[in-house]
Amino acid sequence: MTPTTREDCVALDAADPLAAFREEFVLPEGVIYLDGNSLGALPRSTPGRVADMIEREWGRDLIRSWNDAGWWDKPRTLGAKVAPLVGAAADEVVVGDGTSANLFKVLVAALRMSDRSVVLGEAGNFPTDLYVAEGAVALAGAVQRRVDPDGPGLEAALAGGDVAVLLLSHVDYRSGTLRDMPGITRLAHENGALVVWDLCHSVGAVPVDLSGSGADFAVGCTYKYLNAGPGAPAFLYAARRHHAVAEQPVSGWHGHARPFDFSGDYEPAPGVSRFLSGSQPLVADAALEASLDVWAEADLAQVRAKSLAMTDLFLSRAAQAGISSITPSEHARRGSQVALVEPEEGAGYAIVQALIARGVIGDFRAPDVMRFGFTPLYLRHVDVWDAATALVEVVGTGEWRQERFARRGQVT
Numbered sequence: 001m002t003p004t005t006r007e008d009c010v011a012l013d014a015a016d017p018l019a020a021f022r023e024e025f026v027l028p029e030g031v032i033y034l035d036g037n038s039l040g041a042l043p044r045s046t047p048g049r050v051a052d053m054i055e056r057e058w059g060r061d062l063i064r065s066w067n068d069a070g071w072w073d074k075p076r077t078l079g080a081k082v083a084p085l086v087g088a089a090a091d092e093v094v095v096g097d098g099t100s101a102n103l104f105k106v107l108v109a110a111l112r113m114s115d116r117s118v119v120l121g122e123a124g125n126f127p128t129d130l131y132v133a134e135g136a137v138a139l140a141g142a143v144q145r146r147v148d149p150d151g152p153g154l155e156a157a158l159a160g161g162d163v164a165v166l167l168l169s170h171v172d173y174r175s176g177t178l179r180d181m182p183g184i185t186r187l188a189h190e191n192g193a194l195v196v197w198d199l200c201h202s203v204g205a206v207p208v209d210l211s212g213s214g215a216d217f218a219v220g221c222t223y224k225y226l227n228a229g230p231g232a233p234a235f236l237y238a239a240r241r242h243h244a245v246a247e248q249p250v251s252g253w254h255g256h257a258r259p260f261d262f263s264g265d266y267e268p269a270p271g272v273s274r275f276l277s278g279s280q281p282l283v284a285d286a287a288l289e290a291s292l293d294v295w296a297e298a299d300l301a302q303v304r305a306k307s308l309a310m311t312d313l314f315l316s317r318a319a320q321a322g323i324s325s326i327t328p329s330e331h332a333r334r335g336s337q338v339a340l341v342e343p344e345e346g347a348g349y350a351i352v353q354a355l356i357a358r359g360v361i362g363d364f365r366a367p368d369v370m371r372f373g374f375t376p377l378y379l380r381h382v383d384v385w386d387a388a389t390a391l392v393e394v395v396g397t398g399e400w401r402q403e404r405f406a407r408r409g410q411v412t
């Protein structure tokens with residue numbers, strides 16, 4: 001049952017099976033951090049792990065670390081640690097490059113596997129997905145079409161028989177809507193299309209079952225719910241059944257079958273390693289490893305249950321204050337964020353700034369959405385209650401109307 005008092009929240013926190021995880025993160029005094037869906041908090045173990053990588057692996061052991069510290073295999077060993085978080089086998093995931101770059105690789109690979117020439121994207125997807133798809137179709141002589149995956153048009157768009165690849169975000173970055181991965185993947189396959197899932201807003205936020213859903217390819221970032229740090233390397237999933245035939249366009253030496261033959265001809269590695277290209281940011285990999293080791297201890301079912309309890313609470317307090325939301329009320333369609341609609345035109349950015357001045361950090365997405373991310377590993381129910389109280393006060397008293405809250409930074 002959704003708590004109705006602050007005391008209820010204190011009691012929920014006392015019984016929270018995930019409570020101990022909060023100690024594993026550095027959380028500044030006086031801050032309620034509701035932006036872990038954009039940049040996750042710093043795990044306590046990360047600075048030590050990164051310092052060790054720099055001082056010992058690089059500083060002392062120098063180039064020997066490519067073998068001795070497992071640097072060469074980091075894309076695979078880290079991929080194996082991401083795999084259980086996305087319902088994949090260890091040999092179906094590699095870590096490296098960024099989400100945009102990985103998306104380009106899998107989209108071109110998928111287009112090359114099909115004799116059709118349409119990438120079906122989603123109208124409101126995160127812009128990089130739309131832009132990368134534009135680049136991929138231009139290279140492959142294909143075209144991009146867009147559909148609203150939450151509306152009735154998806155089935156008809158797939159039924160046309162010309163869609164090579166369906167590219168969707170599992171959780172929408174703006175509204176927090178969670179898509180039915182097994183159902184949509186099945187529908188796409190029935191219509192002869194491959195599916196690429198963008199997991200940026202679902203990995204570490206909701207349980208993901210790529211294998212069980214029959215997904216073909218997926219990409220995702222690690223700096224949001226996985227807490228690997230700003231600009232941390234991304235991951236790429238390719239279903240094992242595609243490994244032998246998928247040909248990605250950035251065919252670099254790390255994806256070669258025998259890189260140390262230094263042959264003049266490219267021959268892709270037999271497994272998911274063929275999606276690698278060049279040398280990886282190993283210092284950033286160390287931070288990612290520290291964050292994945294925290295996740296290895298977490299029970300995803302408990303994470304999901306707490307996430308839903310927290311978003312229920314925030315949604316209900318916002319509704320009581322008359323603030324509407326574009327985040328679905330049904331649990332089955334909700335990720336781990338709440339997107340509220342600004343109560344009057346132009347207010348959203350200033351409300352978020354006024355909350356930040358009070359130590360409640362969310363963000364704003366143009367034109368009118370205030371986003372609040374809920375990260376069960378380091379947030380308490382009482383934080384959700386206090387953040388909602390701050391929101392109700394900022395809106396109710398008009399505190400946000402102060403001129404200083406209207407000044408825009410480069411990043412919103």
Ligand SMILES: Cc1ncc(COP(=O)(O)O)c(C=O)c1O
Binds near residue numbers: 126128173
């Ligand atoms: C759905 C989605 N895809 C991709 C990205 C970012 O891509 P990159 O990591 O290449 O900057 C984001 C960032 O917020 C995102 O929300």
